[in-house]
Structures are given as C-alpha cells and as structure tokens.
Amino acid sequence: MRFKSMLKASALALAFAVPVTLAGMAEAKTFRFANDGDLGSMDPYYRNETFSLTVLNNVYEGLFRRKPDLTIEASLAESWSQPNPTTWRFNLRKGVKFQDGTPFTADDVVFSINRAATPPSNMVGYFASFQEVKKVDDYTVDYITKFPDPLIPDNLAYIFIMSKAWAEKHGAQKATDLTKPTEENYATRNANGTGPFTLKSREPNSRTTFARNADWWDKSAKTNVTEVNFSVVSNAATRTAALLSGEVDMVYTVPPQDVERISRNPGTKILQTAETRVVYLGFDQSRDELLESNIKGKNPFKDARVREAFYRAIDIEAIKSRVMRGQATPTALMVAPGVRGYSKTLDVRPKHDVALSKKLLADAGYPNGFEVGLDCPNDRYVNDEAICQAVTAMLARAGVKVNLNAQTRTKYFAKILGPGYTTSFFMLGWAPATVDSHNAFLNLIQTRSAEKKTGTFNVGGYSNPKFDELADKIAQETDDAKRSAMIAEATRIYVDDFAYIPLHAQALIWAVRDNIEIAQYADNEMPWRHIVVK
Amino acid sequence: MQITVRFLDTFRRAADSDIYFSFRSSRLVMLAASVTAVYFLAAIFAPLIAPQNPFDLASLQLLDAFTPPVWMEGGDWRFPLGADDQGRDVLSTIMYGSRISLAVGFLAVLLAMLIGIAAGLVSGYFGGTVDAVIMRIADVQLSFPAILIALLIDGVTRGVVPKEEHDKIAFFVLILAIGLSLWVQYARTVRGSVMVEKNKEYVQAARVIGIPPALILVRHVLPNVMGPVLVISTINLAIAIITEATLSFLGVGAPPTTPSLGTLIRVGNNFIFSGEWWICIFPGFVLATLVLAVNLLGDWLRDALNPKLR
Numbered sequence: 001m002r003f004k005s006m007l008k009a010s011a012l013a014l015a016f017a018v019p020v021t022l023a024g025m026a027e028a029k030t031f032r033f034a035n036d037g038d039l040g041s042m043d044p045y046y047r048n049e050t051f052s053l054t055v056l057n058n059v060y061e062g063l064f065r066r067k068p069d070l071t072i073e074a075s076l077a078e079s080w081s082q083p084n085p086t087t088w089r090f091n092l093r094k095g096v097k098f099q100d101g102t103p104f105t106a107d108d109v110v111f112s113i114n115r116a117a118t119p120p121s122n123m124v125g126y127f128a129s130f131q132e133v134k135k136v137d138d139y140t141v142d143y144i145t146k147f148p149d150p151l152i153p154d155n156l157a158y159i160f161i162m163s164k165a166w167a168e169k170h171g172a173q174k175a176t177d178l179t180k181p182t183e184e185n186y187a188t189r190n191a192n193g194t195g196p197f198t199l200k201s202r203e204p205n206s207r208t209t210f211a212r213n214a215d216w217w218d219k220s221a222k223t224n225v226t227e228v229n230f231s232v233v234s235n236a237a238t239r240t241a242a243l244l245s246g247e248v249d250m251v252y253t254v255p256p257q258d259v260e261r262i263s264r265n266p267g268t269k270i271l272q273t274a275e276t277r278v279v280y281l282g283f284d285q286s287r288d289e290l291l292e293s294n295i296k297g298k299n300p301f302k303d304a305r306v307r308e309a310f311y312r313a314i315d316i317e318a319i320k321s322r323v324m325r326g327q328a329t330p331t332a333l334m335v336a337p338g339v340r341g342y343s344k345t346l347d348v349r350p351k352h353d354v355a356l357s358k359k360l361l362a363d364a365g366y367p368n369g370f371e372v373g374l375d376c377p378n379d380r381y382v383n384d385e386a387i388c389q390a391v392t393a394m395l396a397r398a399g400v401k402v403n404l405n406a407q408t409r410t411k412y413f414a415k416i417l418g419p420g421y422t423t424s425f426f427m428l429g430w431a432p433a434t435v436d437s438h439n440a441f442l443n444l445i446q447t448r449s450a451e452k453k454t455g456t457f458n459v460g461g462y463s464n465p466k467f468d469e470l471a472d473k474i475a476q477e478t479d480d481a482k483r484s485a486m487i488a489e490a491t492r493i494y495v496d497d498f499a500y501i502p503l504h505a506q507a508l509i510w511a512v513r514d515n516i517e518i519a520q521y522a523d524n525e526m527p528w529r530h531i532v533v534k
Numbered sequence: 535m536q537i538t539v540r541f542l543d544t545f546r547r548a549a550d551s552d553i554y555f556s557f558r559s560s561r562l563v564m565l566a567a568s569v570t571a572v573y574f575l576a577a578i579f580a581p582l583i584a585p586q587n588p589f590d591l592a593s594l595q596l597l598d599a600f601t602p603p604v605w606m607e608g609g610d611w612r613f614p615l616g617a618d619d620q621g622r623d624v625l626s627t628i629m630y631g632s633r634i635s636l637a638v639g640f641l642a643v644l645l646a647m648l649i650g651i652a653a654g655l656v657s658g659y660f661g662g663t664v665d666a667v668i669m670r671i672a673d674v675q676l677s678f679p680a681i682l683i684a685l686l687i688d689g690v691t692r693g694v695v696p697k698e699e700h701d702k703i704a705f706f707v708l709i710l711a712i713g714l715s716l717w718v719q720y721a722r723t724v725r726g727s728v729m730v731e732k733n734k735e736y737v738q739a740a741r742v743i744g745i746p747p748a749l750i751l752v753r754h755v756l757p758n759v760m761g762p763v764l765v766i767s768t769i770n771l772a773i774a775i776i777t778e779a780t781l782s783f784l785g786v787g788a789p790p791t792t793p794s795l796g797t798l799i800r801v802g803n804n805f806i807f808s809g810e811w812w813i814c815i816f817p818g819f820v821l822a823t824l825v826l827a828v829n830l831l832g833d834w835l836r837d838a839l840n841p842k843l844r
Binding site: 235236237241255258260261321322323396405 | 590591592594595596597599600619620621701785790791800803804805806807808809810
C-alpha cells in the first residue's frame with residue numbers, strides 16, 4: 001500500500017517535472033565539471049593555487065587577464081601606461097558593476113590591492129616590488145613600485161578585485177589565514193565580483209554552482225553557458241565513470257591510467273598539452289632539528305650530501321613510466337620547458353644510483369639511514385599520492401624509512417605552508433603565474449623574508465645569499481641577454497646545492513565530452529568565458 | 535595414555551553428536567567450512583607462506599607495477615595473481631590484507647559480545663529501570679544502520695586525533711567502531727534468554743543459598759545462554775568483516791600502508807577502467823567468498839543448534 005502510494009507520488013512528480021525541464025532546455029546550457037579536490041574558499045586571496053584561482057576568476061576579475069596563448073590583455077584596466085619606470089598608471093573600465101549592483105571604481109582597486117598585499121593573504125608573493133597604490137580619480141589608479149618591475153601586469157592578473165563597500169559591510173576587510181582552516185569570514189562562502197558568473201550555491205567539498213551574470217561588461221565572449229555545476233569527486237574511477245556516463249561534461253584532473261579509455265570511448269575526448277608546472281620534493285633545511293625524524297639534535301637535510309642521496313635514490317624514469325604512464329617530462333629544474341629562462345643544457349638530472357645514495361648517507365654519518373615524515377597531498381597533483389608512495393619505497397631501498405602522510409589538499413596546505421611550515425620533507429608543485437623563471441626564484445628559492453615578500457613558498461627554508469643577490473638583480477634587469485645569463489647562473493646555484501628534488505613537469509590533461517568547446521591554457525587555467533556547449 | 539584416551543573419547547563423542555552429523559550431511563556446509571579454513575590459515579600463516587612481504591618497502595620495484603597474472607601475456611611467476619600499482623604482489627597483499635580484515639572482524643565481534651552480554655545479563659536479571667534504560671538505548675541504536683554508527687565513531691576520532699596519529703590507531707578505532715555498532719543484538723538475545731532462565735529452579739536455588747547475583751549470572755545463567763550467542767557471533771563475524779571492508783573502501787578504515795581487503799579494493803578500483811582488473815577483482819573475490827562462507831556456516835550453526843527448527 002505504502003509502496004503504491006509512493007509510486008503514485010513519484011509518477012506525479014515526474015509528470016510535472018518533465019515539461020518544465022523541456023521548456024527550459026531551449027536556451028539553458030549547463031556546464032558540469034568535476035575535480036578531485038575543492039577550492040579552498042571563495043575568498044580570492046586565501047590560497048595562491050591555480051585551481052582555486054581559475055575557478056574564482058569566473059566570478060572575480062583582475063585588472064588584467066590572459067588570452068589562451070597566455071599573453072596579457074585588458075580586463076578591468078582598460079588601458080595602462082608607465083609614466084616613469086617605477087609608476088604604472090591604470091585606466092579603469094567605466095560602467096562596470098559588481099554583481100550586487102554597486103559600481104566598480106578606483107576605491108575598489110586600492111582596497112583590493114592592499115588587502116591582497118597584506119598577510120594573512122596568501123598572495124603577498126606577487127607584491128615583492130610593491131610600494132603603494134594611489135587613487136588619482138575615480139577611474140585612474142597609480143601603482144608605485146620600489147624598483148623598476150617589468151612584470152607588473154603579469155603579477156596582477158591573478159589579483160582579483162573585490163568590492164570595498166561589500167567587504168566592509170560584511171566585515172571581510174582582511175583575507176582569512178589558510179593555516180587556520182576553521183577561520184572564516186563572510187567572503188569565505190559568499191562572493192561578489194564583476195565576472196561573467198555569480199556564485200549560486202556552495203557546499204564545501206561537495207558541490208558549488210554558478211549562474212550566468214547577464215550584466216557582464218564583456219559582450220564579445222562567445223560562451224553560451226548559463227549555469228556551471230562543479231562537483232568534487234575524489235575517487236579517480238568514479239570521476240572517470242561520471243564522464244563516461246555523461247553525468248559531467250568535463251574532468252579537470254584526469255587519472256593518467258584512464259586517459260586511453262576516455263579517448264577510445266565515443267563521445268569523450270582527451271585534451272592534452274605540456275603544463276608549465278613542475279612537481280618537486282623539498283626538505284626542511286632551516287630548523288636545527290627536524291620536526292618529524294628520529295635524528296635528534298641536528299638536521300640531516302642541512303648536509304648537501306643527504307639531499308643528494310635522496311635525489312639519487314629516486315628512479316624518475318620508473319615514476320614516469322609506471323605512475324604517470326608516460327604523461328610527464330622528468331626535469332632537473334624548478335621551471336618547465338616553455339617558461340622564460342628554462343635551459344635545456346642545464347636540465348640534466350644526476351644519475352639514479354642507489355649504491356651511491358647509500359655511500360653518501362654513510363659519509364654524512366647515517367650509515368643505517370634515518371626516519372623522516374613525508375607530507376603529500378592526495379588530490380592536488382596528478383597521481384600525487386602514488387608518486388609519494390613510490391618515493392617512499394625507493395628511499396627504503398637506500399635505507400631511509402619514510403613515514404608518508406598523504407592528505408586532502410585543504411589540510412595539507414594548512415600544514416605545510418607558512419608561516420608555520422610544519423613539515424620535514426614534502427611534495428609541492430609550482431607553475432610560475434608570470435610564465436617567467438624569476439617568479440619561481442622569488443617564491444620558492446629566495447630566502448624567506450616577510451619584509452621583502454620573498455620566499456613565501458620556500459617551504460624548506462633553503463637560503464643561499466649568492467642566489468638571493470642574483471635573484472634581486474634579475475628582478476630589476478631589463479636587458480634580455482643579461483637577464484638570461486643571470487637566470488642561468490642562479491639556476492646552476494640551486495641545482496648544485498640540491499636545494500630541491502624536481503621530479504617532472506606533468507602533462508596537462510583534461511577530459512571533455514565531444515559537445516564541449518573549451519580553451520585549454522598551458523598554465524591549467526580554465527576561464528568559462530570560452531566554453532561553448534553544443 | 536590417560537590423556538589420549540580422554541581425547542579420543544571426546545573426539546568420539548563429538549563425532550557421534552547431532553551437530554557433526556548435520557555437518558557431514560551437507561556438502562555445502564563442508565565446502566563453506568573448508569573455504570573458511572583455507573582463508574583463515576592463509577591469513578594466519580601469511581608471513582611464512584606469502585611469496586613477498588608487501589610491507590617491506592625495500593623489496594618493491596616500481597618497474598614491476600601492473601604486471602598481469604601469470605596466465606596472461608607478460609605475466610611473471612613472482613606475481614601469481616599479478617602486481618598492483620606499486621609493484622606489490624597481489625596474492626601477498628591479499629594474504630596480509632585478510633589478516634587485518636579477520637583480526638578486525640574477530641576483535642570487533644568479541645568487543646560487541648562482551649558489551650552485549652554484560653548489558654543483556656544485567657538488563658534481563660534485574661529488570662525494572664535498569665532494563666528499561668538499557669533497552670531504550672538499544673532501541674535507539676537499532677534504528678540506525680551499523681555502518682552509520684561505525685562511520686560516526688570513526689569520524690569523531692578523526693576530528694579529535696591528528697592525521698599522523700590516526701593512522702597508528704586506525705586499527706583500534708575500527709574495532710571500536712564496529713564493535714559498538716553490533717552489541718545490541720547480543721544484548722537483546724541474552725536479555726530474553728536470561729528472563730526465561732532466571733525463574734527456573736536452579737537459579738532460585740542458587741539465590742536461596744546466598745550466592746551473590748554477579749556470580750549467579752556468570753556461573754549459572756551465562757552458560758545456558760551461550761548457544762544463541764555463538765550463532766549470532768558467527769553471523770556477526772561476516773557482518774563485521776563486510777563493515778570493515780565498506781569503511782576501508784570509503785577511505786575511512788585501514789590506511790593504505792597496512793591495507794585490509796577493503797583498502798585493496800578501493801585502491802584497485804582506480805584501475806578498473808584502465809584494464810588492470812586483477813588489482814581490484816581478486817581482493818573482491820576473496821572478500822565475497824569469505825563472507826559468503828562464514829555466513830553459510832552461521833546459518834548452518836543456527837539450524838543445528840536450534841531444536842525448534844528440527
């Protein structure tokens with residue numbers, strides 16, 4: 001009886017639902033995509049991470065944006081000029097409105113840049129040359145730098161503009177601290193940008209939906225998408241199944257093992273290009289005693305021989321062929337091919353040699369190896385946990401016992417990033433937002449300094465004064481030949497120091513259904529303004 | 535000599551018993567028993583008979599990863615059932631994995647049994663308010679599925695204990711979570727039996743001669759209610775094993791460093807689309823047949839011990 005009445009009810013519901021969906025289908029185009037991890041927050045300065053930023057970039061916009069070939073174009077800044085080497089003048093676009101209806105003016109730009117440049121914002125690394133920002137009139141802003149910095153538009157492309165009035169009204173004047181994952185403010189779950197999409201609903205770690213912003217200023221965009229559904233599907237096989245069955249239109253992080261299946265399957269295809277991201281391992285070289293190790297009273301990683309031993313213990317070709325299924329390019333550098341300053345001649349990895357590893361460890365005073373914890377994400381980079389497991393086994397052969405702690409990106413970033421940097425040995429990946437080597441030098445390799453805004457992501461605390469000096473010079477050098485020579489010299493320094501263990505540049509793989517037209521950016525950006533659903 | 539005679543005597547009596555007869559008369563039960571025995575022995579003696587120790591990271595070679603089972607092209611006798619994504623022998627990981635699954639299963643059932651029996655004895659013997667309170671708690675818990683309670687307990691421990699520590703205690707958390715989700719059945723059954731037994735003459739006699747209630751419960755009542763408890767335990771063992779596998783499959787059970795059958799299935803599931811089916815299918819087959827065999831044994835035991843059904 002009960003079952004029957006339920007049946008009746010559902011039949012009724014269906015009868016009503018079907019005509020409604022059919023009527024709506026004529027124009028409503030929904031784009032559904034899945035990824036293994038979630039964005040950290042709706043706050044655009046919470047986490048300097050490609051996936052979070054590229055999703056938020058559809059709600060918020062910067063003064064500049066990138067075209068599919070990664071060159072810079074005007075966004076909220078209609079035009080710009082450089083009256084003198086340390087001043088940039090931005091002429092703002094007029095008639096732009098935030099999604100809550102307030103007009104966009106110079107005050108919002110000044111507010112946003114200051115908010116982004118002030119800790120606990122995670123974006124301070126983009127402001128190493130920043131002196132101050134001044135409002136000239138309602139639609140003109142001057143950006144003053146400490147020294148001539150040719151990369152200002154590149155740096156500001158990821159600094160999204162928030163509404164000053166909105167932030168103040170809701171008490172979100174400061175960014176939240178990513179090392180305190182429970183800290184929230186209004187901007188964590190709400191968003192108000194100028195971009196083509198508005199935030200419709202947000203369920204962290206599950207689903208986030210966006211609706212088209214009909215008032216968006218850029219009428220030239222070719223997208224026909226009216227709604228975007230983003231779901232978090234952490235299981236690799238489930239994600240692939242969702243794509244194959246048509247439950248989602250696109251998968252952002254594709255499991256390498258499923259690439260072949262997806263490209264063979266009628267109705268789905270693989271988009272692939274070389275990504276500018278290098279995945280690497282780093283060591284805590286700053287503390288006098290490691291946090292997670294059985295060696296007390298000293299830090300083995302301060303000894304370059306130990307770092308070299310770790311480096312040589314890793315069989316990168318095995319990782320490439322088995323874990324990555326060929327979809328990676330092993331590298332010895334912290335920047336990938338395609339980034340300004342990458343050098344083919346310097347990109348030579350020290351040979352994989354377990355016997356030498358053991359000898360180096362013995363020479364350094366650890367004939368029986370030692371024990372150390374390895375921090376690793378399990379939903380950030382392609383097959384990240386599998387890589388870490390493989391590394392754990394490879395180091396075991398050299399006598400080092402690695403305790404792997406693989407966790408979801410939110411918890412992982414909160415643990416290893418500054419200001420705490422509570423890790424001894426970690427995996428991280430970096431794609432220079434400016435597509436230039438100096439960005440990696442400044443953020444990853446220069447000595448940590450809150451005042452100079454350098455080394456924000458130098459999680460291991462590597463420090464070499466010679467390198468710092470060179471990197472500072474590179475920042476100000478405008479002559480291309482001299483700059484390249486200095487980049488090469490700096491590269492030699494960190495490579496010879498075994499400052500990091502670069503692993504590989506991962507191939508950038510997206511999977512889409514055939515009816516989706518999408519622009520694939522080599523830095524893994526995915527602006528929805530290019531998406532057409534057929 | 536004396537001992538041998540007594541042993542033989544016990545053996546003969548066991549062979550003559552109804553239970554043994556009903557065991558012998560069903561091929562299916564005998565098959566189930568042998569399957570269970572094989573799995574138990576393989577799990578217990580895994581360190582001695584497994585071709586490889588999958589926990590010894592130094593013995594793994596990443597280049598062996600994804601080796602197919604021996605009968606397929608590219609197979610290798612070092613990996614009879616193939617190798618997984620880290621180059622571990624699937625057969626060995628199954629043997630070591632079922633150790634964890636079985637250990638969690640047994641200990642969880644033991645825990646549930648201890649809690650359930652204690653609650654049931656007290657509740658049935660004393661009655662009144664004590665009985666009402668315990669049974670209402672049991673009723674509330676019965677309205678939730680066991681897996682939900684296990685997830686809840688696991689989730690709470692995860693919130694309280696940091697990740698690095700959690701991996702170390704994951705084994706015990708699993709036992710606690712599953713054990714706490716299964717006690718109700720014992721409590722109810724034992725309570726029922728105790729209520730029948732407590733009015734019988736032997737209990738009254740014991741009470742009259744002044745034996746304290748605790749002693750009456752343990753020495754006199756308990757032995758008479760153990761039959762149903764044993765039956766429940768066998769069936770619960772299967773439930774506990776499958777619950778553990780479900781939790782591990784969902785990623786909240788045994789960590790990948792010490793994989794149980796459920797963890798192995800979860801890891802193998804990632805490769806189901808890419809053609810490396812052996813990483814997932816073999817642990818899945820073992821889990822399914824193990825649970826089926828234990829369930830069949832439990833069913834048979836219930837029939838054999840319950841005179842009313844005959």
